[in-house]
Amino acid sequence: MKQASTTCPYCGVGCGVIATHDGYTVTNVEGDRDHPANYGRLCVKGSALHETLGNHGRLTRPRVDGVEVDWNTALATVATRLADTQREHGRQSVAAYLSGQLLTEDYYVANKLFKGFLGTPHLDTNSRLCMASAVAAYKRSLGADAVPCNYEDLEEAELVVLVGSNLAWNHPVLFQRLRTAKQRNPLMRVVVIDPRVTDTCEIADLYLGIRPGSDARLFNGLLAWMDAKRRLDRIYLERHTQGIDETLAAAHQEDCRIDAIASDCDVDPERLETFFYWFATQLHVVTLYSQGINQSSSGTDKCNAIINCHLAGGKIGLPGAGPFSITGQPNAMGGREVGGLANQLAAHMDYHTPGAIDRVTRFWATGSLAPSLPEEPGYKAVELFEAIERGEIRAVWIMATNPGVSLPDANRMRRILAACPLVIVSDCMANADILQYADIVLPASSWSEKDGTVTNSERRISRQRGMLPPPGEARHDWWIISQIATRMGFGEAFDYTHPGDIFDEHARLSGFENAGDSTRPFDISGLAGLDRAAYDALAPIQWPVNATAPEGTARLFTDGRFATPDGLARLIPVQPKGPQQALSESRPLRLNTGRVRDQWHTMTRTARAPRLMNHRAEPFIEVHPEDAASLDLNDQQLARLDGAGGDYIGRVRISHAMRRGEVFVPMHWNDSFSGQARMGGLLAAHLDPVSGQPESKHGAVGLAPLDIGWEATLVLAADSDCAPAWCDDSTYWAYIPLENCRRWQLAGGESGSACGGVEKVPRDWLAWAKAYLPGEPALWAEDAGSGRLRAAGFENGRLCWWLMVGSPAELPALNWLDARFAEAALDTPLPSDLRRRLLAGCDAGEADAGPTVCSCHQVGRKAIVEAIRHGDTSVEALGARLACGTQCGSCIPELKSLIEEEHAHDHATQAVEAETA
Numbered sequence: 013m014k015q016a017s018t019t020c021p022y023c024g025v026g027c028g029v030i031a032t033h034d035g036y037t038v039t040n041v042e043g044d045r046d047h048p049a050n051y052g053r054l055c056v057k058g059s060a061l062h063e064t065l066g067n068h069g070r071l072t073r074p075r076v077d078g079v080e081v082d083w084n085t086a087l088a089t090v091a092t093r094l095a096d097t098q099r100e101h102g103r104q105s106v107a108a109y110l111s112g113q114l115l116t117e118d119y120y121v122a123n124k125l126f127k128g129f130l131g132t133p134h135l136d137t138n139s140r141l142c143m144a145s146a147v148a149a150y151k152r153s154l155g156a157d158a159v160p161c162n163y164e165d166l167e168e169a170e171l172v173v174l175v176g177s178n179l180a181w182n183h184p185v186l187f188q189r190l191r192t193a194k195q196r197n198p199l200m201r202v203v204v205i206d207p208r209v210t211d212t213c214e215i216a217d218l219y220l221g222i223r224p225g226s227d228a229r230l231f232n233g234l235l236a237w238m239d240a241k242r243r244l245d246r247i248y249l250e251r252h253t254q255g256i257d258e259t260l261a262a263a264h265q266e267d268c269r270i271d272a273i274a275s276d277c278d279v280d281p282e283r284l285e286t287f288f289y290w291f292a293t294q295l296h297v298v299t300l301y302s303q304g305i306n307q308s309s310s311g312t313d314k315c316n317a318i319i320n321c322h323l324a325g326g327k328i329g330l331p332g333a334g335p336f337s338i339t340g341q342p343n344a345m346g347g348r349e350v351g352g353l354a355n356q357l358a359a360h361m362d363y364h365t366p367g368a369i370d371r372v373t374r375f376w377a378t379g380s381l382a383p384s385l386p387e388e389p390g391y392k393a394v395e396l397f398e399a400i401e402r403g404e405i406r407a408v409w410i411m412a413t414n415p416g417v418s419l420p421d422a423n424r425m426r427r428i429l430a431a432c433p434l435v436i437v438s439d440c441m442a443n444a445d446i447l448q449y450a451d452i453v454l455p456a457s458s459w460s461e462k463d464g465t466v467t468n469s470e471r472r473i474s475r476q477r478g479m480l481p482p483p484g485e486a487r488h489d490w491w492i493i494s495q496i497a498t499r500m501g502f503g504e505a506f507d508y509t510h511p512g513d514i515f516d517e518h519a520r521l522s523g524f525e526n527a528g529d530s531t532r533p534f535d536i537s538g539l540a541g542l543d544r545a546a547y548d549a550l551a552p553i554q555w556p557v558n559a560t561a562p563e564g565t566a567r568l569f570t571d572g573r574f575a576t577p578d579g580l581a582r583l584i585p586v587q588p589k590g591p592q593q594a595l596s597e598s599r600p601l602r603l604n605t606g607r608v609r610d611q612w613h614t615m616t617r618t619a620r621a622p623r624l625m626n627h628r629a630e631p632f633i634e635v636h637p638e639d640a641a642s643l644d645l646n647d648q649q650l651a652r653l654d655g656a657g658g659d660y661i662g663r664v665r666i667s668h669a670m671r672r673g674e675v676f677v678p679m680h681w682n683d684s685f686s687g688q689a690r691m692g693g694l695l696a697a698h699l700d701p702v703s704g705q706p707e708s709k710h711g712a713v714g715l716a717p718l719d720i721g722w723e724a725t726l727v728l729a730a731d732s733d734c735a736p737a738w739c740d741d742s743t744y745w746a747y748i749p750l751e752n753c754r755r756w757q758l759a760g761g762e763s764g765s766a767c768g769g770v771e772k773v774p775r776d777w778l779a780w781a782k783a784y785l786p787g788e789p790a791l792w793a794e795d796a797g798s799g800r801l802r803a804a805g806f807e808n809g810r811l812c813w814w815l816m817v818g819s820p821a822e823l824p825a826l827n828w829l830d831a832r833f834a835e836a837a838l839d840t841p842l843p844s845d846l847r848r849r850l851l852a853g854c855d856a857g858e859a860d861a862g863p864t865v866c867s868c869h870q871v872g873r874k875a876i877v878e879a880i881r882h883g884d885t886s887v888e889a890l891g892a893r894l895a896c897g898t899q900c901g902s903c904i905p906e907l908k909s910l911i912e913e914e915h916a917h918d919h920a921t922q923a924v925e926a927e928t929a
């Protein structure tokens with residue numbers, strides 16, 4: 013067996029991973045103790061990486077117009093159709109939509125082809141949906157998309173402010189680093205600002221549950237308070253910034269009294285003033301912000317309101333200080349470095365950077381080939397698809413992303429793709445929703461196969477190393493793009509034989525005519541000229557990396573000189589604006605969206621590890637108890653959300669973590685895992701006018717119970733090839749992979765109806781099973797009066813399906829049943845005790861552990877509660893007994909909540925007993 017050091021492909025933390033493999037299979041992964049992003053820590057998603065691999069469900073051959081073809085045919089067809097489109101409709105009639113899942117080398121080659129040699133500016137990335145507002149704000153204020161901080165700053169800060177970031181779930185390893193730092197330094201304070209009470213609040217000294225969209229009002233108020241209390245760093249402002257007077261004037265346009273700000277933000281005035289005091293009186297302050305800030309129609313202004321407060325207090329460029337945007341994807345920053353956004357060129361140069369178009373043109377000129385770059389930026393994500401709808405763009409190449417799920421107004425985006433004359437899709441997974449719209453499908457390599465670099469949230473470049481061969485005929489994205497460029501006549505400029513060749517060109521461009529005067533801080537020219545061995549051995553390093561900083565740069569702007577022409581940072585006047593998606597009588601609830609702990613994006617990777625499905629197995633809707641009561645909703649009941657672009661069906665989760673009048677849904681479920689749970693379909697396409705980022709955090713929805721007549725659980729053998737036709741027969745369905753079988757949750761009303769309602773005639777479930785399922789029903793137990801049934805089907809002595817008609821609340825833990833599907837054959841005739849266990853779906857002595865809390869060790873809620881009641885009243889004691897919380901630590905906040913709930917329950921019980929006595 014061999015070991016390879018590589019980088020996790022999930023969030024922007026960029027954790028180092030040690031993978032054990034034999035050249036064909038990865039058998040284990042563990043955190044890289046030498047990687048400075050994680051020092052050996054991994055979250056549960058990273059720990060399960062090897063469980064998501066394998067050739068099953070992968071794209072392995074190119075397809076053209078639905079027919080599998082060889083690579084020569086596929087590449088020639090792409091080249092011909094792109095060329096024909098440009099010849100007939102103009103250079104800007106073709107576009108590309110990329111992803112933070114691509115490696116930097118893939119991104120670089122795609123950007124070079126489309127902008128440099130096809131001459132179209134219309135190349136954007138799904139990073140537009142998560143980080144574009146942070147990028148625009150950094151550029152407006154600091155002069156460049158240059159995150160000034162690093163992860164060590166979280167450990168050195170006196171105050172850490174988390175805004176719009178559920179760090180515990182979305183960046184778990186960074187959360188664990190912060191929690192450990194707080195334990196070591198009792199003087200450190202943590203403030204969490206978020207409409208929801210999330211697991212991140214577990215380490216908070218102060219929580220502000222603000223009204224959604226009021227962030228700019230809050231930070232404008234903070235700036236005005238600092239001014240009134242003489243807490244501005246006037247010396248720093250005078251020497252290193254400009255714009256303070258105009259910015260203060262804008263902040264003072266609104267009522268700056270604490271009570272007025274607190275009222276607008278809907279928070280307690282005393283708690284608000286405590287936050288203001290802590291921020292103003294500490295120098296070493298880090299504000300960490302993410303999608304809750306960025307995904308807004310005024311996200312850029314919100315980011316600038318945060319940066320304004322740091323500049324005004326001189327809280328930047330110091331250890332433990334700065335405005336820190338934490339990225340969502342593993343290579344969102346790497347994509348920006350090479351020009352992955354429509355308003356960029358390459359090497360952090362923009363169309364409007366003086367001399368940039370000429371500079372990049374001259375650098376990319378190769379022999380007789382001269383690129384012809386566009387003169388103006390292209391369409392940003394949503395605008396790009398709207399241009400397809402108008403017929404302005406006639407061909408789009410989509411790489412490693414699924415805009416039919418993630419973009420706002422997602423149903424409209426699907427109609428746009430269906431009508432587009434040419435859709436090319438590069439992807440690695442065969443179940444990606446986007447494939448149904450593809451005229452040409454190109455099978456791409458995936459993690460453990462791809463070879464190149466990624467850049468994490470702290471500007472750290474790391475190697476993602478290939479260990480396994482791509483399955484079938486899958487190929488690397490950079491190779492696919494380069495081959496098509498060659499067939500279009502640009503081969504001399506795309507003559508790459510290895511990703512190291514591309515990285516070298518990228519590094520040389522970053523230093524090309526870079527005077528080192530800080531106006532172009534992205535400079536990795538110190539990494540140019542690496543030979544193959546040096547590239548393969550490249551250790552994690554933070555840019556800039558050049559002659560001045562050959563070992564990299566921990567933090568930026570330490571000398572107070574910024575990346576603006578005059579070296580001065582800009583404070584930006586901000587006028588707070590509310591969400592553009594207005595509430596109404598029919599849609600009175602404010603929608604919030606986000607990730608869940610154990611899933612990633614649209615689940616095409618994480619759902620391949622069955623244990624990652626256990627924490628949140630179905631799409632859900634979190635609702636405040638009073639809202640649920642007013643709508644006659646019960647916990648775990650199915651309900652429907654009505655939004656601007658469509659509906660969403662999920663299970664109600666009643667939660668005190670929600671504010672009244674607000675609901676939360678996850679972003680992950682797509683058409684492969686549920687029939688009507690695409691979050692993007694609920695959102696209108698309101699955009700930030702500066703960044704072009706959609707307002708995905710502030711939807712407006714109506715909520716009502718789903719009117720159904722029955723619910724059922726179907727468990728099917730993993731190798732069954734029967735089509736899931738029962739989905740068409742159900743109002744609601746969700747698919748949940750298990751270790752040895754597949755589980756389907758189903759619900760419906762009138763037979764064959766998609767509108768709900770109680771069936772007029774009770775369904776004959778055994779007849780239904782015979783019609784839809786393989787094998788024959790061999791045993792069943794039916795209660796005709798209640799409509800409940802349990803049954804199992806066999807084929808050649810092997811269990812091939814199990815069915816329970818009734819509420820999923822009656823469902824046992826399915827571990828025992830799952831194992832039965834792995835058996836080649838069961839004893840026949842079936843002993844009576846085995847018949848009883850099969851009908852029950854569990855072993856007679858097996859305790860139901862309840863919903864999974866610890867995914868690493870598969871520890872359920874019921875087992876944890878029982879241990880607490882037996883005296884294990886600390887996280888450490890629970891870990892010693894059950895192992896929960898001892899691996900990645902992601903479940904520790906939930907463990908603490910359960911301990912607190914049991915303490916509260918005990919106190920309440922004691923109070924009742926005392927009163928009775």
